[in-house]
Amino acid sequence: MNSTDEGSEAGTDEQTATRLAVARRTVLRAAGATTALGLGATTASADEHTGTDDGPGADDGEGGGGADDGEGGDGGMPAELDPLFGYASADPNPCGGEAGAECFEAFAPPIRPSHEVEMNIDLPGALLAIGEQGALSDVTTQSINESVADGTVERETLHRPDAAVDFETPEGTQTLTVEAIARMVADTLGFHFGPAGLRVEPGDVVLFSAESPDHAVAPYHERHGRQNRVPDGVGPFSSPLVPVGGYWLYRFETPGVYDCYCPPHDPFGMVCRVVVTAGDVPDPSIENVGRPPPAHNDIAGVLGGLDPNLPSSMAALNTDALSPANVVEAGRVAWADVVASHRSDA
Ligand SMILES: [Cu+2]
Known part of the structure; x- marks a missing residue:
């Protein structure tokens, strides 16, 4: 995970979005998920x-x-x-x-x-995108991990729970608060x-x-x-x-x-x-x-x-x-x- 080059994105937004979409597909593949889950699409006789x-x-x-x-x-x-x-x-x-x-x-x-x-797979695409794009600081990630370790999310233990986190998806930019991300992590199976x-x-x-x-x-x-x-x-x-x-x-x-x-x-x-x-x-x-x-x-x-x-x-x-x-x-x-x-x- 490298999140050091946040300020050095020289390419156009379009290039960045394309790169992220491709990278996300790679992660999905590594994780055993794909974006094409249509039932029957892979049916062989x-x-x-x-x-x-x-x-x-x-x-x-x-x-x-x-x-x-x-x-x-x-x-x-x-x-x-x-x-x-x-x-x-x-x-x-x-x-x-x-x-x-x-x-x-x-x-x-x-x-x-x-x-x-x-x-089954239960891994929200938003979490994959957030993780892969290094959208969270190490401090925030750490506070989320500590908070969800016992399965309950307490706002007080989160670093800046109301902070808005932007991340790119193939559908465009999305935003979630730190607290919402923590709840999503806690619910992930x-x-x-x-x-x-x-x-x-x-x-x-x-x-x-x-x-x-x-x-x-x-x-x-x-x-x-x-x-x-x-x-x-x-x-x-x-x-x-x-x-x-x-x-x-x-x-x-x-x-x-x-x-x-x-x-x-x-x-x-x-x-x-x-x-x-x-x-x-x-x-x-x-x-x-x-x-x-x-x-x-x-x-x-x-x-x-x-x-x-x-x-x-x-x-x-x-x-x-x-x-x-x-x-x-x-x-x-x-x-x-x-x-x-x-x-x-x-
Ligand atoms: Cu499996």
């Missing part, structure tokens, strides 16, 4: 995905596992899920966006899911699974919805070079990178605690914990056979030093909110609750 003839997946509706009635009728869905790679589709997700639980009926048993986990904690029964299928770009799902597993954080005997499963508007299905069979991460966003704390149980509270099974989850959240690097105090992957998994007991009791634990649980220790 199921045929393309599964292979038309000899593909390992869904050939020709065999077994009747296709999306019955009206789902396009081309029987792209498999009769059963691959035990390691589940089933991914770039086709429009019946459970995308605000769809209710009836969306599961678009899938024929036995691959019908009974739970949904969304993969970053990259996350929703819910971040989920209880399922053995054999349940979970549908992971790609609500934003550049997400995937894998467990911390020895064969991914990580600590083992899955029940004994569970293989190194993973999704592909799931296109926006698409989805991935996976069946959780073996009881126990599964700690999963989004490979592109593990440095930003994007983890979830799935507890597979018929009723009891299983202990996590953690083996030190590879890299542990990151102990630092890199989000401040994307926001030019503004730090919402989001948990790292390791910190999130260690919150009370994601304890196996709480996940089993609650059934679903929202990422916001994980963040609050983490910040309450600040």
